[in-house]
Amino acid sequence: MGHRLPQIELLTPRAKLAAGREQTLDVLIRITPPEPQATADAARRRPALNLSLVLDRSGSMGGAKIQHAREAARYCIDQLLPADRISVVIFDEAVEVLITSQPAANKAALKESLAHIHARGSTALHEAWVRGGIQVSEHLSDAGINRVLLITDGQANVGLTNADEIVTQSLNLHRRGVSTSTIGIGTDFNEDLLLPMAESGGGNAWHVETADDMGRIFSVELEGLIAQVGHTVTLSLVPADGARIVDLLNDFELNETGRYKLPNLQAGQTLEVVAQVRVPAREAGARLRLLDLKLGYTPQEAKSAEVVRQFLEVEFAPEEETEALPLNNAVVKAVQMLMNARARREAVAYMDAGDFDSYREVVSASIASSRSSFAPMQADADVLAELSSLEALSDTANDRREDQLNRKRLSYRSHDLSRSKR
Amino acid sequence: MSGQLEKIRGLKYIGVVELASQAARILAEIGTTQDRGTVSEMPDERTLRYYLAEGLLSPATEKQGTASVFGYLHLLQLLVVKKLQSEHLPIRKIKELVDGRTERELERLLGLDAKAGAKNEALSYLEKLLTSPSASSPRSQQFNSPAADMMRPVAPAHAARQSAPQQQGQATWARVEIEPGLELHVRGDYAPPTETKGVRRLTRLLLNALEGYRGNMRK
Numbered sequence: 053m054g055h056r057l058p059q060i061e062l063l064t065p066r067a068k069l070a071a072g073r074e075q076t077l078d079v080l081i082r083i084t085p086p087e088p089q090a091t092a093d094a095a096r097r098r099p100a101l102n103l104s105l106v107l108d109r110s111g112s113m114g115g116a117k118i119q120h121a122r123e124a125a126r127y128c129i130d131q132l133l134p135a136d137r138i139s140v141v142i143f144d145e146a147v148e149v150l151i152t153s154q155p156a157a158n159k160a161a162l163k164e165s166l167a168h169i170h171a172r173g174s175t176a177l178h179e180a181w182v183r184g185g186i187q188v189s190e191h192l193s194d195a196g197i198n199r200v201l202l203i204t205d206g207q208a209n210v211g212l213t214n215a216d217e218i219v220t221q222s223l224n225l226h227r228r229g230v231s232t233s234t235i236g237i238g239t240d241f242n243e244d245l246l247l248p249m250a251e252s253g254g255g256n257a258w259h260v261e262t263a264d265d266m267g268r269i270f271s272v273e274l275e276g277l278i279a280q281v282g283h284t285v286t287l288s289l290v291p292a293d294g295a296r297i298v299d300l301l302n303d304f305e306l307n308e309t310g311r312y313k314l315p316n317l318q319a320g321q322t323l324e325v326v327a328q329v330r331v332p333a334r335e336a337g338a339r340l341r342l343l344d345l346k347l348g349y350t351p352q353e354a355k356s357a358e359v360v361r362q363f364l365e366v367e368f369a370p371e372e373e374t375e376a377l378p379l380n381n382a383v384v385k386a387v388q389m390l391m392n393a394r395a396r397r398e399a400v401a402y403m404d405a406g407d408f409d410s411y412r413e414v415v416s417a418s419i420a421s422s423r424s425s426f427a428p429m430q431a432d433a434d435v436l437a438e439l440s441s442l443e444a445l446s447d448t449a450n451d452r453r454e455d456q457l458n459r460k461r462l463s464y465r466s467h468d469l470s471r472s473k474r
Numbered sequence: 475m476s477g478q479l480e481k482i483r484g485l486k487y488i489g490v491v492e493l494a495s496q497a498a499r500i501l502a503e504i505g506t507t508q509d510r511g512t513v514s515e516m517p518d519e520r521t522l523r524y525y526l527a528e529g530l531l532s533p534a535t536e537k538q539g540t541a542s543v544f545g546y547l548h549l550l551q552l553l554v555v556k557k558l559q560s561e562h563l564p565i566r567k568i569k570e571l572v573d574g575r576t577e578r579e580l581e582r583l584l585g586l587d588a589k590a591g592a593k594n595e596a597l598s599y600l601e602k603l604l605t606s607p608s609a610s611s612p613r614s615q616q617f618n619s620p621a622a623d624m625m626r627p628v629a630p631a632h633a634a635r636q637s638a639p640q641q642q643g644q645a646t647w648a649r650v651e652i653e654p655g656l657e658l659h660v661r662g663d664y665a666p667p668t669e670t671k672g673v674r675r676l677t678r679l680l681l682n683a684l685e686g687y688r689g690n691m692r693k
Binding site for chain 2: 179182183185186188189190192198214216217220221224225228229230284286307308309311348350356357401404405
């Protein structure tokens with residue numbers, strides 16, 4: 053089956069580089085996955101979903117939270133096609149497979165079973181995740197998307213509770229074909245478990261501050277699953293002789309073959325990667341093939357890998373001339389967003405160390421540099437959202453009661469920004 | 475493919491060249507090579523020497539004159555390495571997956587044992603987690619699971635530590651599986667580092683210890 057390839061654009065802050073001196077250049081690598089064919093039966097031709105909802109019903113989920121979780125699960129069932137599979141696992145200190153994996157055909161009966169979920173007890177998160185995984189694995193589909201969706205507001209406190217171990221297991225399961233997404237609700241869950249668990253599990257990490265946000269997150273997660281066009285995505289960057297990669301602002305993990313591991317490709321989700329490249333001095337008028345790039349990925353319904361190549365050629369001009377060239381806002385914006393992602397990780401580190409002065413300083417510095425970088429793009433929705441996110445942080449940075457929630461906001465926002473989810 | 479391999483199970487290959495050409499033949503037959511891949515499709519002699527040096531292929535157990543003699547195990551290792559490379563796995567990870575595997579396990583990695591080989595991989599992994607001591611019986615485990623011990627020292631060990639800090643004899647130890655083939659022995663009162671620096675230090679110590687151990691084994 054033929055499929056279209058992702059588009060790769062390479063952009064620099066200005067159209068030409070200053071001649072006569074060595075410099076560090078921000079290169080924006082913009083990867084746009086192909087849109088699915090807009091045909092009438094596109095929805096029916098999407099990969100089949102094989103899902104397990106793993107739902108926390110421990111005591112802390114009482115009241116509105118469990119109600120919203122139930123509604124979200126109902127919503128999820130409503131969105132599925134008869135060819136999809138669904139199972140539901142509920143847990144407190146005990147784990148129960150409420151709905152064994154089955155085709156999402158009899159929706160009324162499935163939703164009826166959800167009515168019996170009530171909050172009680174403590175949190176056997178790990179075993180519940182394993183059982184959800186088993187429900188998915190028993191019907192593993194090569195062409196479809198096999199995923200466990202873990203929903204919790206608490207810390208794992210029964211069974212296996214070591215975050216590193218659970219994260220490793222999530223990676224191991226992902227390698228065996230089942231991915232994991234996590235939804236953390238409120239302020240009490242462990243983001244240092246749920247974020248890396250989804251990250252290494254090949255899924256998405258969501259933070260829901262209030263339970264009524266759950267429905268929205270569910271729809272985004274489901275749309276994402278349906279829109280996934282490629283997985284096992286890697287990027288290799290080969291600079292010209294005399295040039296070198298100084299940094300990758302997204303901080304993607306680098307594997308031993310010198311390739312960066314990128315998130316899954318999702319239609320409608322352009323991924324922006326910024327590499328800082330040290331460029332050797334050249335004379336005015338010279339051209340240089342600065343960067344060769346290879347994007348490797350496995351298309352959703354194929355088994356073998358694809359590789360897309362692209363390269364960047366730059367031209368040098370006298371400095372007076374390049375200074376007069378307009379700045380490319382897209383590059384400036386991408387760089388600032390990624391710097392802000394890093395600043396947030398730094399802020400979390402200071403917060404953890406109890407160094408609240410430095411924490412506040414990092415946030416203030418981010419606001420200052422964002423205001424300056426974003427000045428020409430004040431109407432941009434991403435920019436407005438980012439500024440208001442930073443300002444909200446700054447407003448609450450003196451209040452120690454806000455730390456727990458702010459730590460989650462910082463961690464998740466940083467993670468999202470690195471993956472171009474703004 | 476399963477049938478094809480059945481026939482060659484007992485064959486021997488004298489030297490890396492023979493091994494490479496057999497692997498190339500099989501790769502060509504099963505057609506798992508990539509159209510536009512970055513991984514060279516057919517393993518050549520140089521690549522094989524590199525794999526041997528990196529430990530991706532086990533050293534030959536027999537010699538014929540000066541030539542190494544390879545067998546079915548080596549062939550499977552080579553096929554698995556090529557398969558995993560086509561899935562973009564880094565060499566280090568491939569090594570982890572291939573190292574110490576039996577012929578049967580390698581066949582499973584190649585998806586040869588059953589039609590639903592991939593399904594069994596995920597399922598058997600999870601079922602093993604469920605039955606392993608750290609994940610079974612959540613109620614009883616609150617007080618005796620290795621993982622729970624790591625996070626929250628069991629009461630007797632904790633008390634012993636408070637009353638007699640030097641007294642190590644009463645400490646409880648637990649085994650924690652890190653991945654297939656690797657277990658850690660953890661004392662009840664041990665708390666793993668949480669900050670990045672400590673985690674890095676621990677990782678380094680662990681890798682050094684493992685390297686040293688493997689080095690000794692080779693001697």
